[in-house]
Amino acid sequence: MKRDDAKKLSDVALEELAAQLAAGKSEELTKFLNTMSSFHNYSFGNCLLIVQQMPTATRVAGFRAWQKLNRQVRQGEKGICILAPLIGKKKAEDGSSEAELLGFRGVTVFDVSQTDGEDLPDIHRIEGDPGEKLSRLHATAISLGITLSYEEDLGGADGVSQGGSIVLRSGLTSAAEFNTLAHELAHELLHRGEDRKTLSKTVKELEAESVAYVVSTAVGLRALAQSADYIHCHAGDSEQLAKSLQRIQKTASLLLEQLETVSLDSISEVA
Numbered sequence: 001m002k003r004d005d006a007k008k009l010s011d012v013a014l015e016e017l018a019a020q021l022a023a024g025k026s027e028e029l030t031k032f033l034n035t036m037s038s039f040h041n042y043s044f045g046n047c048l049l050i051v052q053q054m055p056t057a058t059r060v061a062g063f064r065a066w067q068k069l070n071r072q073v074r075q076g077e078k079g080i081c082i083l084a085p086l087i088g089k090k091k092a093e094d095g096s097s098e099a100e101l102l103g104f105r106g107v108t109v110f111d112v113s114q115t116d117g118e119d120l121p122d123i124h125r126i127e128g129d130p131g132e133k134l135s136r137l138h139a140t141a142i143s144l145g146i147t148l149s150y151e152e153d154l155g156g157a158d159g160v161s162q163g164g165s166i167v168l169r170s171g172l173t174s175a176a177e178f179n180t181l182a183h184e185l186a187h188e189l190l191h192r193g194e195d196r197k198t199l200s201k202t203v204k205e206l207e208a209e210s211v212a213y214v215v216s217t218a219v220g221l222r223a224l225a226q227s228a229d230y231i232h233c234h235a236g237d238s239e240q241l242a243k244s245l246q247r248i249q250k251t252a253s254l255l256l257e258q259l260e261t262v263s264l265d266s267i268s269e270v271a
Contacts, residue, residue: 005081005106009049009052009053009081010045010048010049010052012052013048013049013051013052014048014241014242014245016028017029017032017048017241018241029210030213031051031055032047032048032051032245033210033213033214033217033248034051034055034217035047035050035051035055035057036214036248036249036252037213037214037215037217037218037252038057038058038059038218039057039060042082043083043249044242044245044246044248044249045083046082046083047249049080049081049082049083050080050082053080053081054080054111056111056113057080057113058111058112058113059111059112059120060080060082060109060110060111060112061109061110061112062107062108062109062110063079063108063110066110066115066117069117069118069120070117070118071112071115071116071117071118071120072115072117073114073115074114074115074116077110077114079108079109079110080108080109080110080111081106081107081108081109082106082107082109083104083105083106083107084104084105084106084107085103085104086102086103086104086105087100087102088100088102129174129175129220130174130175130178130216130219130220130221131174131219133178133219133259134174134177134178134181135264136258136259136262136264137178137181137182137185137255137259138181139262139263139264139265140185140255140258140259140262141166141181141185143258143262143263144185144188144189145164146164146165146166146185146188147164147165147166148165148166148167148168148181149165149166149167149168150167150168150169150170151167151168151169151170152169152170153169154167154169157169158172158176158180159180159181159183159184160184161184161185161187161188161191163188163192164188166181166184166185166188168180168181168184175216175221178216178219178221179212179216179221180212182211182212182215182216182255183208183209183211183212184208185211185255186207186208186209186211186212186251186255187204187208189251189254190204190207190208190211190247190251191204191207191208203240203244206244207244207247207248207251210244210248210252211248211251211252211255214248214252214256215252215255215256215259218252219259
């Protein structure tokens with residue numbers, strides 16, 4: 001598949017997703033968010049391409065990359081086309097060279113389910129329990145300058161974002177607390193600037209809960225009924241949906257990266 005064909009496929013996937021949401025159906029968005037949770041380092045366009053061609057994919061790599069992992073792509077398997085950057089070198093005035101993005105090209109990757117060979121290192125998450133990831137999410141909030149505290153009653157809510165601070169309802173299970181904190185962190189990161197005035201409450205909740213869904217799914221949490229309730233709410237505008245998906249992808253990617261790199265030294269600061 002060529003670059004232009006991949007771009008057309010991505011556009012078609014986005015239009016279909018918008019149409020599904022306009023019809024009140026959330027299955028396609030859920031598939032996309034599940035894909036994003038496995039491929040959070042990929043652009044939202046490549047996530048669309050993966051989910052359009054193989055919605056069950058969990059880990060992809062090129063033909064030779066699988067061989068280096070002592071796995072072989074089975075004969076006859078159809079590859080997944082994604083877009084990869086073309087990087088060249090540009091001469092600076094001082095004679096040095098620096099990397100420059102020249103464009104994109106279509107490349108073929110394969111899912112692990114299309115290969116045979118040696119077992120891979122365990123990349124799956126703890127089912128049903130965020131484990132240490134909850135402490136890491138606490139530390140992430142603190143590293144972003146956001147204070148955390150707990151109260152017994154939040155008027156029926158599990159969490160509240162207050163602009164620089166988040167209050168969580170005490171007594172939540174670790175899974176519910178992780179999902180709620182991810183949701184409120186998304187509000188803090190996405191909806192405290194000018195977007196606070198321009199975005200509707202529905203879009204804000206869609207974005208925050210979609211981020212929470214991606215991050216929670218990535219650490220192994222399941223049965224996120226509240227997420228499903230929020231996710232079906234969208235007007236079906238493909239242009240606005242594309243902007244939201246980009247924002248969701250960047251924010252979820254940031255939080256997932258922080259979960260891997262943040263220091264736990266600050267978690268004692270949680271009130």
